[in-house]
Amino acid sequence: MAKITYLQHDGTEHVIDVKSGLTVMEGAVKNNIPGIDADCGGACACATCHVYVDPAWLAKTGTKSSMEESMLDFAENVEENSRLSCQIKVTDELDGLTVTLPESQH
Amino acid sequence: MSNASPHVLIVGAGHAGGTAAALLRQYGHEGPITMIGDEPIAPYQRPPLSKAWLKGEADADSLALRPLEFYGQNNIDFRPNVSVTSLNRGAKAAALSDGSTIGYDVLILATGARAIALPIEGADLAGILFLRTAADAEALKAQVGPGKKLAVVGGGYIGLEVAASGRALGADVIVLERESRILARVACEPLSDFFTDYHQKHGVVFDLGASVSGFEGKDGHVTGVKLADGRTIACDSVVVGVGAHPNDELAKDAGLECARGVVVDLDARSVTDPDVFAIGDVAHRPMPIYDRMFRMESVPNALEQAKQAASAITGRARPTGECPWQWSDQFDIKLQIAGYAFDVDEILLRGDPGSAKFAIFHLKGDQVQSVEAINSPPEFMMGKSLILNRKPINKAKLADPSVSMKEVAA
Numbered sequence: 001m002a003k004i005t006y007l008q009h010d011g012t013e014h015v016i017d018v019k020s021g022l023t024v025m026e027g028a029v030k031n032n033i034p035g036i037d038a039d040c041g042g043a044c045a046c047a048t049c050h051v052y053v054d055p056a057w058l059a060k061t062g063t064k065s066s067m068e069e070s071m072l073d074f075a076e077n078v079e080e081n082s083r084l085s086c087q088i089k090v091t092d093e094l095d096g097l098t099v100t101l102p103e104s105q106h
Numbered sequence: 107m108s109n110a111s112p113h114v115l116i117v118g119a120g121h122a123g124g125t126a127a128a129l130l131r132q133y134g135h136e137g138p139i140t141m142i143g144d145e146p147i148a149p150y151q152r153p154p155l156s157k158a159w160l161k162g163e164a165d166a167d168s169l170a171l172r173p174l175e176f177y178g179q180n181n182i183d184f185r186p187n188v189s190v191t192s193l194n195r196g197a198k199a200a201a202l203s204d205g206s207t208i209g210y211d212v213l214i215l216a217t218g219a220r221a222i223a224l225p226i227e228g229a230d231l232a233g234i235l236f237l238r239t240a241a242d243a244e245a246l247k248a249q250v251g252p253g254k255k256l257a258v259v260g261g262g263y264i265g266l267e268v269a270a271s272g273r274a275l276g277a278d279v280i281v282l283e284r285e286s287r288i289l290a291r292v293a294c295e296p297l298s299d300f301f302t303d304y305h306q307k308h309g310v311v312f313d314l315g316a317s318v319s320g321f322e323g324k325d326g327h328v329t330g331v332k333l334a335d336g337r338t339i340a341c342d343s344v345v346v347g348v349g350a351h352p353n354d355e356l357a358k359d360a361g362l363e364c365a366r367g368v369v370v371d372l373d374a375r376s377v378t379d380p381d382v383f384a385i386g387d388v389a390h391r392p393m394p395i396y397d398r399m400f401r402m403e404s405v406p407n408a409l410e411q412a413k414q415a416a417s418a419i420t421g422r423a424r425p426t427g428e429c430p431w432q433w434s435d436q437f438d439i440k441l442q443i444a445g446y447a448f449d450v451d452e453i454l455l456r457g458d459p460g461s462a463k464f465a466i467f468h469l470k471g472d473q474v475q476s477v478e479a480i481n482s483p484p485e486f487m488m489g490k491s492l493i494l495n496r497k498p499i500n501k502a503k504l505a506d507p508s509v510s511m512k513e514v515a516a
Contacts (some may be wrong), residue, residue, distance in 0.1 A: 030173055045432070046433075047487065
């Protein structure tokens, strides 16, 4: 279990307990947090679960696969700390993580 | 819709219906929402059923779109195990299979599609399965394992995904396809050839031009598939994946215009009744970038139409910029398809199919209509935006994989 803060683009904050084993994307979708579309449900096929990871947490969220890297390369408003949240598995280690959501997923 | 907080009745608790319910709340809808589903469980993802779930890599929790508690917490009256048997549009009421009646102000039909069954001898034998629901997948999972013989009838995407998952689970897999190539209805020849080779390398056997005439069984369980040429293919189980039929009977019986699907406008609203919407696999809908109407069976379509209907009901602006897309996972191949190959006059190959990393662009003049990208996210992502913005492309650059997709689209 990890407490994850999802910060919407407009500043609205959602703090959610996400079960270990789920992904950061699933934590958002299952709680109906606006701003993460996740059209493909976590297959790394759509790049609509883009988030900005708090830079202090980047190392703990793991490295990007080449597929993720490649999908992100063509998403909009990508930054150094951009990730596809369906590719970040939640562990106890991620307790306290904050991710910020982009204005749009297109 | 004079009522400011109308009661929205959603018929169907699949990907489309479940998403519409959640989006209505997300968009601030305050009126009652009732969602009727004929399956025992809350809305879930169907795509993993033939892929990760079948291989045991996903559990029921991850399959669920949202946890069951979500619906109660959000004041969504979700009623499983019950279906709507008829509609009375005049009285704005629906009759349910449990004998009750429920009224509505706004109706969303999200009844989906059902797998087409083969009307042939032995089709009711045990071990002949479809793959549409979680229950179907559960039954299939119990049948497939090391040394088991699995026959797949139909070489479409579902059939191929099942074949790949079956091989991963150690089963012997044969795919029986009526046409002379797999994916005949949905993909171009180079893509069919690629998948044929790739599956064969992973031990899948194909029998093409095979006309299935019946099933043989013993003690009520299937033991073989009979072909029109007299052969019988021995098997322990069968998956039939020969397409789906929209569940539009309810709408038809209620006098709503249908054309293999409920005919709707750009808001997913029925062209017959402004208080009725139809979304997902059951809708026959306009797609402006191709200037035509058709029915799609894909998750992105279900989600987009859920957004359209929820937006229209809550008075939000209609979502824009839609490029239809879909994906398929087979072995370690990720296929991403953007658009549909309508009115195509040229097929352009980018990359080498031998490397399992290439893309096929379908062109109309110098515009991209569709792209099939194999392990090629840049081609898919850029292809999607090229389809949407209708920008003419330089074919020589597009055909040259050493020119980046960003440069092609520049």
